[in-house]
Amino acid sequence: MGLRVYGVVLQVVACGLTGWQVWFLWDLAAREAWPVRYPCPAGELCGGDPLVDYTPFLGAGSMVLFVALSWRFLRRAAVPASVLLAAVAGLYGVERTGTSDAAWSVLFTVVALGASLATWWCAATGLRRTAVLRRWSRRYRVADARVVGWRRRGPGGFGEGLAVFRDEAGVRHRVPVVVERYALARHLVAVYDPARPADPRTTRVAAPRSLHPFDDAAPGNTEAAGEVRAS
Numbered sequence: 001m002g003l004r005v006y007g008v009v010l011q012v013v014a015c016g017l018t019g020w021q022v023w024f025l026w027d028l029a030a031r032e033a034w035p036v037r038y039p040c041p042a043g044e045l046c047g048g049d050p051l052v053d054y055t056p057f058l059g060a061g062s063m064v065l066f067v068a069l070s071w072r073f074l075r076r077a078a079v080p081a082s083v084l085l086a087a088v089a090g091l092y093g094v095e096r097t098g099t100s101d102a103a104w105s106v107l108f109t110v111v112a113l114g115a116s117l118a119t120w121w122c123a124a125t126g127l128r129r130t131a132v133l134r135r136w137s138r139r140y141r142v143a144d145a146r147v148v149g150w151r152r153r154g155p156g157g158f159g160e161g162l163a164v165f166r167d168e169a170g171v172r173h174r175v176p177v178v179v180e181r182y183a184l185a186r187h188l189v190a191v192y193d194p195a196r197p198a199d200p201r202t203t204r205v206a207a208p209r210s211l212h213p214f215d216d217a218a219p220g221n222t223e224a225a226g227e228v229r230a231s
Contacts, residue, residue, distance in 0.1 A: 011069060011072065012073075015066065015069045015070045015073070018062060018065050018066040018069055018070075019066055021062045021065075021066075022059060022062045022063055022066050022082060022085050022086055022089065023085060023086075023088075023089040024089075025055050025056075025058050025059035025062055026055075026056075026059045026085075026086040026087075026089040026090045027090070027092055027093040027096075028055050029055040029059055029090065029093065030089070030090040030091070030092070030093025030094045030096075030097075030104065031094075031096055031097050032055070059086060063082040063083070063085075063086055066078070066082045066085070067082050070082075074122075074123070074126075075122070075126055076122040076125075076126065077118075077119050077126060080118035080119040080122060081115075081119045083111065083118075084112055084115035084116050087108050087109075087111040087112035087115055088112050090104070091105060091108035094108060129180070129206065129207055130207065130208045131191045131204050131206035131208075132206075134191045134204065134206075135189070135191055135206065135208065139193065140191050140192060140193060140194075141167065141168055141191075141192055141194050141197075142189050142190070142191055143165040143166055143167060143189060143190050143192070144165065144189055144190075145163050145164060145165035145188045145189055145190035146164050146165075146188060147161040147162065147164070147177065147179050147183075147184060147188060147205060148161060148162050148164055148174075149161050149162050150179065150181070152181070153178075157181040157182060158178055158180055158181075159178070159179060159180075159181060160176060160177070160178055160179075161176075161177060161179055162174045162175065162176060162177070163175045163177045163179075163188075163190050163203065163205045165189075165190040165192075167192065168194060171197070173192075173197050173203075175190070175192075175197075175198055175199075175200050175203045176200045177200065177203065177204065177205045179205050182207075183205070183207040186207040187207065187208070188205050188206070188207055189205070189206055189207075189208055190203060190204070190205055191203070191204045191205075191206055192204075
C-alpha cells in the first residue's frame, strides 16, 4: 500500500477513536454529570468532580474534532452524524441510570431523530452527486468530462446538457445528461458502461471531490476543458 492509502487508514482509525470518545463522554454526562447531587454538610464548602462537571463541554469539543476528522469522508453529513452519535449516547446514558429523567429522554430522542434524518439526507445527496458507488463498481469506467449546452429545466437547480468525454478506447462521445447547476463550476467525470458509453440511460455525470485511487480515469481519457454555456 502507498502512503496515500496508509494516510486514509490512519484517518479512519482516528475517526473511529474520536467517535468512541464522543460516545463515552456523552454517555458519562447523561449518567453522572446532570443527575449528580453533592451532599454538603451545613456550613461547609462543597466541591465536585471536575472531570464529571465539565464532561458536556469535553463532549462538545470531541464532536467538533470528530467533524474535522470525518469531513473528508462524510462532508456535510459529518455535522448531523456527530449530533446523532452524541444524542444516542446521551439517551443510552439516561436510560442506564435506572431513574430515567423523562425530560432528558424526550430531548435526546427528538435530537436523535432530527439528526438521523439530516444525516441520511446529506449522505444520500452526497452519494448521488459524486456517484461514488458507481465509480467504485468494476462494471463502470470513469473519464474526465465537461458539460456543454446546459439549460435549466423546471424548478430547482437541475438542467439538461451534453456530457463530452472520451472513453477508454479514445472515442469521443456527447451524451445527454441531467446535471445540477452547481456542478458546472467543478471538475466533472463521466461514469459510463464501457459496453454502452453513449447510452444516456447508463451514463451519468458526477462531481467527485477527488478521484478515488481505484478510479480508472487516465490521462489519455482527459477531455480538454472548455467553456460551459449556461442559461
